[in-house]
Amino acid sequence: MRQFPDRIADEIILLTSDVKSVAKDTARRVGIISPESETLDELSHRLNISVDEIEPGVVKAIVVTGLRLTVMDAEELDELIQSYEEIVFAEIKPNQKVLIVESCKRMRMVVATTGTDILDCPAVEKADIGIGLGLRSCDMCNEAADAILLNSDFGSFVSGIQEGRVVFDNIQKTICYNLASNLPEFLPLMLVVTCQIPLPLGATFILLIDLCVSMLPTLSLIYEKQESDIMRRRPIDPYSDRMLDNRIVNKSLLQIGIPVTLAGLYVYFVVMAENGFMPEDLLGIRNSWNSEAVNDLTDSFNQEWTYTSRKALEYTCQTAFFMTIVLAQLFDLIMCRSWRDSLQKRGICNRVMILSVLFEIFLAVILCYVPGMWRILHIYPLKFLWWLPGLPFSVLTLGYDELRKFLIRHSEENSWLERET
Secondary structure, eight states: OEEOSSOEEOOOOEEOSSOHHHHHHHHHHHTSSOTTOOBHHHHHHHHTOOGGGSOTTSSSEEEEEHHHHHTOOHHHHHHHHHHOSEEEEESOOHHHHHHHHHHHHHTTOOOEEEEOSGGGHHHHHHSSEEEEOGGGSOHHHHHHOSEEOTTOOTTHHHHHHHHHHHHHHHHHHHHHHHHHTHHHHHHHHHHHHHHOOOOSSOHHHHHIIIIIITHHHHHHGGGOOOOTTTTTSOOOOTTTOOSSOHHHHIIIIIIIIHHHHHHHHHHHHHHHHHTTOOHHHHTTOHHHHTOTTOOOEEOTTOOEEOHHHHHHHHHHHHHHHHHHHHHHHHHHHHHTTOSSSOHHHHOSOOHHHHHHHHHHHHHHHHHHHSTTHHHHTOOOOOOGGGGSTTHHHHHHHHHHHHHHHHHHHTSOTTOHHHHHO
């Protein structure tokens, strides 16, 4: 695979001990040298000039013999591989295969090398991905290889690359989904410190979100089917691409995490206001709120609250915040299922996800309404109306994400919108 300034391209280089004419003919028949391409020696013969008189890169294809390779230094070999797109090395020795692999790796290419006999082992072991050809390769070559083609079919690489991309894609989706719930767990604590308000979300609820509610939906993303553009994307560059990149952080924290946090805080303030504490009156009362000695704290309507009644209200607000995050994560799960495909195109075919969503809803209802939960986990029953204020935030966020995907699908490839979001 060769890296160019503006793209990353897949490229096959033929290394063989066959004579030059046979190697060139084989390369043309299998498409390594395209039918319309003129090789460097053919151009030299047509113009009746020496090969050395032709500037590198004038033609796309070149056939290099092992004899010529012996007089090249490392810098000349690097320049040759950079200058031509269709390359065949003929009449080469096993040690020269290693030199070619090393040259490719010096230019930060990801090198995959196939081998069949014991003489190919050094090159197979030196490559980033050594590939044995199953029964056609000797046992030592298969032992040195990172992957073995059991059917000896070179076309099997397509299926392997596709499967690898799907796995990589789904792992990124699980990371995105998990990170999205971290912001609504963290920002309320910052508000407590900076604004001195009663705690919106306690440690018990954070543990319930991370260990109980989110676990199955996270695992269900592993079973997502491939996206429609999975094989049209550029290859992953191991030198610059990361599992957790800026796009994942952008989507999980900014595009999903902030709306979920706002939804939870909005529900928190709604419940507080319904019980007499307006948002502006909550600022700076944390010390008095948490003091067991204060049993006459007044709300916005001059009603007095004891320590026990205040704590019951605080846990009710935390329960409302928790349930808002649970509902929001159902929408987050839908958003994290794809980067480009619409909800209509993805459909509902992930059975593991359906079961995980049903389990999440069932668990939330059980935790909220089973008698005695307030004694164990400080979870208080909620009015039905307190489930609703956070829904518009989730619906609008899902609508935004569908619009973003629509614009990406109808814009040029690798557009600014796709790169950043």
